[in-house]
Amino acid sequence: MKPYYLTTPIYYANDVPHIGHAYTTIAADVLARWKRLSGARVHFLTGTDEHGAKIAQAAGAAGQTPRAYLDRVVAKFQELWTRLTVTPDDFLRTSDARHIGVVQKIFEKLLKDGHIYLGSYEGWYCVPDETFWSESELKEGKCPTCGRTVERLKEESYFFKLSAFEAPLLAHFEKHPEFLQPKSRAPEIVQFVKMGLRDLSVSRTKVAWGVPVPSNPAHTVYVWFDALINYISALGYDPAAPGALYKEFWPADLHLVGKEIFRFHAVIWPAMLLALGVPLPRTVFAHGWWTVDGEKMSKSRGNVVDPHRMADEFGVDAFRYFLLREVPFGADGDFSAKALLGRYNAELANALGNLLNRVLNLLEKNFDSALLPAGTGDLLPENADWARAYNDALDRTVFHEALDVAFGLVNRANKYAEDTAPWKLVKTDAPRTHAVLTEMARVLKVAAVTLHPFMPTVTEEMWRQLGEPRPLGAEAARALAGGKIQFDPGQKIRKGNPLFPRKEAPKP
Numbered sequence: 001m002k003p004y005y006l007t008t009p010i011y012y013a014n015d016v017p018h019i020g021h022a023y024t025t026i027a028a029d030v031l032a033r034w035k036r037l038s039g040a041r042v043h044f045l046t047g048t049d050e051h052g053a054k055i056a057q058a059a060g061a062a063g064q065t066p067r068a069y070l071d072r073v074v075a076k077f078q079e080l081w082t083r084l085t086v087t088p089d090d091f092l093r094t095s096d097a098r099h100i101g102v103v104q105k106i107f108e109k110l111l112k113d114g115h116i117y118l119g120s121y122e123g124w125y126c127v128p129d130e131t132f133w134s135e136s137e138l139k140e141g142k143c144p145t146c147g148r149t150v151e152r153l154k155e156e157s158y159f160f161k162l163s164a165f166e167a168p169l170l171a172h173f174e175k176h177p178e179f180l181q182p183k184s185r186a187p188e189i190v191q192f193v194k195m196g197l198r199d200l201s202v203s204r205t206k207v208a209w210g211v212p213v214p215s216n217p218a219h220t221v222y223v224w225f226d227a228l229i230n231y232i233s234a235l236g237y238d239p240a241a242p243g244a245l246y247k248e249f250w251p252a253d254l255h256l257v258g259k260e261i262f263r264f265h266a267v268i269w270p271a272m273l274l275a276l277g278v279p280l281p282r283t284v285f286a287h288g289w290w291t292v293d294g295e296k297m298s299k300s301r302g303n304v305v306d307p308h309r310m311a312d313e314f315g316v317d318a319f320r321y322f323l324l325r326e327v328p329f330g331a332d333g334d335f336s337a338k339a340l341l342g343r344y345n346a347e348l349a350n351a352l353g354n355l356l357n358r359v360l361n362l363l364e365k366n367f368d369s370a371l372l373p374a375g376t377g378d379l380l381p382e383n384a385d386w387a388r389a390y391n392d393a394l395d396r397t398v399f400h401e402a403l404d405v406a407f408g409l410v411n412r413a414n415k416y417a418e419d420t421a422p423w424k425l426v427k428t429d430a431p432r433t434h435a436v437l438t439e440m441a442r443v444l445k446v447a448a449v450t451l452h453p454f455m456p457t458v459t460e461e462m463w464r465q466l467g468e469p470r471p472l473g474a475e476a477a478r479a480l481a482g483g484k485i486q487f488d489p490g491q492k493i494r495k496g497n498p499l500f501p502r503k504e505a506p507k508p
């Protein structure tokens with residue numbers, strides 16, 4: 001199986017992580033876990049974006065060096081990912097020496113090859129914020145972040161010849177329709193490139209906290225130019241001698257990003273790679289944004305959703321599930337704790353949790369907790385194609401369709417329980433009842449495997465309660481490849497606590 005490399009954006013280190021960050025990261029984690037379950041070698045990268053005047057200012061205000069300040073704020077991201085059972089293989093910080101070295105080598109190579117040249121940059125400068133703004137970024141002629149007066153300034157700057165890549169980019173989009181995803185967002189990028197690309201200013205003389213340009217240390221590298229390189233610096237890319245991880249995993253299979261940073265990833269990044277002569281990633285996928293109760297999330301509105309609070313209230317698994325169930329990946333969506341509670345009770349507690357309880361109770365009461373090796377075949381006939389449908393949905397990053405596969409089976413099993421009424425049937429036909437219950441248990445086994453990437457903890461518990469003798473991870477590859485779903489001779493269930501205890505709406 002092909003190795004699989006996927007990335008999230010690297011997050012601005014001094015942001016407080018919120019559901020937007022959690023969304024991209026959890027989506028990536030689901031894919032990483034699914035690929036690992038299927039038996040692939042996976043490299044899943046996330047990290048933090050740590051350069052720029054704002055970070056230096058925040059560090060100064062805290063009376064710390066940037067790196068010391070960053071160690072503390074970056075820990076908030078790392079703690080959140082651990083809490084949310086996110087399993088990155090690497091966490092890159094742009095202030096890491098291993099990253100800085102690669103940025104410098106790339107900058108010098110592009111300079112030498114004529115893709116970067118020295119020119120001058122003119123814009124509106126906010127002195128207190130030490131930030132340049134373009135005309136269109138200003139708010140009523142003032143600095144968009146602090147609202148203070150800006151002045152017109154000209155500074156020497158290096159430029160990347162982005163304009164030279166219009167035709168090659170358009171040719172790539174044309175030849176590789178899988179590059180810009182989802183399809184609905186591709187036209188906006190194609191249009192943008194067709195309108196003409198301007199060379200990009202890629203260095204600053206006024207931002208001290210950045211990667212110095214080796215041949216001209218009065219300049220530091222523009223943060224976005226620096227940040228995008230993380231996707232290859234993390235693999236040990238070196239223009240002269242690429243490292244082993246780079247050789248194994250590049251080009252990336254998937255860069256997951258939010259829609260507001262699609263252009264950086266779908267235009268600037270591939271142009272940089274083309275200039276370097278490095279192959280382009282297979283897909284850049286831009287997902288939508290969450291609003292909260294219909295409003296944009298912002299600190300000033302005070303409506304920023306804290307992922308820790310959602311995990312406290314509903315559990316990590318249910319929170320992860322909800323983010324990927326509620327809206328089709330790619331579209332915008334509205335986050336509400338009420339909707340989460342609704343899905344928790346209807347889908348997790350009732351449909352899934354109750355099915356497990358029902359089946360285990362009846363097996364315990366009537367069959368001494370034993371499963372049969374095979375069921376009736378009514379729900380999962382031979383050659384059932386749930387695995388194909390599931391793999392195909394995740395391959396296209398259509399998470400809700402993958403969840404439909406699992407819940408489609410769960411719902412059919414619940415209906416089957418109503419139709420066959422095993423609690424009655426057992427009085428007249430015990431052998432058939434045993435097969436019926438085992439059939440429902442087979443569906444639960446498939447549910448545990450398919451839902452595992454989404455809800456890693458609770459599905460392990462399901463697996464345990466089903467009495468599975470081998471680890472879920474060890475059996476899943478076979479199941480996902482379309483293998484038989486059966487039980488060991490003599491396998492006994494181990495009833496435990498309910499997976500999702502019902503929750504009441506909090507009192508207003």
Ligand code: MSP
Pocket residue numbers: 008009010011012015019020021023024049227228229230256257258259260261288289290291297
């Ligand atoms: N540092 C840059 C990325 C550099 S990548 C080379 C950056 N960082 S960020 O901290 O702002 O995080 C951006 C990620 O969080 C994006 O994927 C973005 O879409 C996601 N979200 C931030 N707010 C969001 C919502 N309200 N809803 C969904 N995702 C959003 O940009």
